[in-house]
Amino acid sequence: MTSIAVIPGDGIGPEVTDQAVRTLDVLGFGLVFDVLDHVNADTYLKTGTALSDADFDRIAASGAALLGAVGDARADTAYARGVLLRLRFALDLYVNYRPARLMHDRFSPLRDASRRPIDCVVIRENTEGLYTGIGGRLRPSTSQEVAIDSEISTRHGVTRILDFAFSVARRSVCMVDKSNAVRHGGALWQDCWALARGRRPDVQTSHEYVDAAVMKLVHDPTAFDVIVTNNSYGDILSDLTAELAGGLGTAASANINGATGFGLFEPVHGTAPDLVGTGTADPIGAVLSAALLLERLGHDDGATAVRAAVDAVVAAGQVTPDLGGHLSTNDVGAAIRARL
Structure with missing residues (x-):
């Protein structure tokens, strides 16, 4: 029996997570769900604690964790950071894995039909870069204010994210940076990239500056297999690939400790x-995130079955309004499970 920590969170998180859990449950893999439905903005506003030590221990002791969404306009940014970034840093979830696959031609914003079928993954370094919180403000709220955010890259961190990217590549890896302008971190990424390429001569490789990568993704996303990059560039590029694949409502992600x-x-x-x-939140992103969870636990057949079921409901037009359909969140989830 494998315990799955479930954090429904805020907003539409509980609605879509419910559909993902139901889908996992009907597959019969003996998963046990430990639901932490109190980890949310309401609790934070009452107690000032985003994620207690006891709840962190429950999550860390599980076989995997499934998250809905975290954030609330009533709470400051310390809340979301206290949940998401604490889990990422404390559990060393250094890989952010963002696949993007076009499920149906009608979802693509691209005019050229031959270039629409994007099927790639963005591997984003998840524990370094600009999001470490290193920096500060000098003389805040004055005309002489100075604000500094430091971008952190370590040889250890860059090496392991590059190696992970090569481990999941089917045909090629493209490393994206801005080493022509960001000299010091860029030089470190380039050094590690040269060594990583040397360890995997069997995989095709390429390098793009981030501005050129954005243009090439819009021009022809089918040219990419695996894109690997730092935290901030990966944040941006993965949202672009999600939109090229049909929108954020269908986008799944995993935060992984590769070790x-x-x-x-x-x-x-x-x-x-x-x-x-409203009952119209799209559950597909949550369900496909559950498929990634199954894959990580070794249930590859289950993950394949879930993706096939999602493809079938999409092809049949059994989708929520964001994808041009008329079904509710519950109805889409039920349609997916019916296909299983």
Whole structure:
């Protein structure tokens, strides 16, 4: 029996997570769900604690974690950081894995049909870069204010994310940086990249500056297999690939410790407060995140079955309004499970 920590979170998180859990449950893999439905903005506003030590221990002791969404306009940014970034840093979830696959031609914003079928993954370094919180403000709220955010790259961190990217490549790896302008961190990434390429001469490789990568993704996303990059560039590029694949409502992600195998799996659409209670939130991103969870636990057949079921409901037009359909969140989840 494998315990899965479930953090429904805020906004539409509980609605879409419910569909993901139901889908996992019907597959019969003996998963046990430990639901932490009190880890949310309401609790934070009452107690000032985003994620207690006891709750962190429960999550760390599980086989994997499934997250809905975290964030609330009533709470400051310390809340979301206290949940998401604490889990990422404390559990050393250094890989952010963001696959993007076009499920149907009608979802693509691209005019050229031959270039629409994107099927790639963005591997984003998840524990370094600009999001470490290193920096500060001098003379805040004055005309002489200075604000500094430091971008951190370590040889250890860069090496392991590059090696992970090569480990999941089917045909090629493209490393994206801005080493022509960001000299010191860029030089470190380039050094590690040269060594990583040398260890895997069997895999095709390429390098792009981040501005050129953005243009090439829009021009022809089918040219990419695996893109590996730092934290901030990966944040941006993975949202672009998600939109090229049909929108954030269908986008799944995994935060992985490549050494221990532990993963935190979540859709990337956020809390979507305008959809809360309407019954129209798209559960596909959460369900596909559950498929990534199954894959990480070794249930490859189950993950394949879930993706095939999602493809079938999409092809049949059994989708929520964001994808041009008329079904509710519950109805889409039920349609997916019916295909299973």
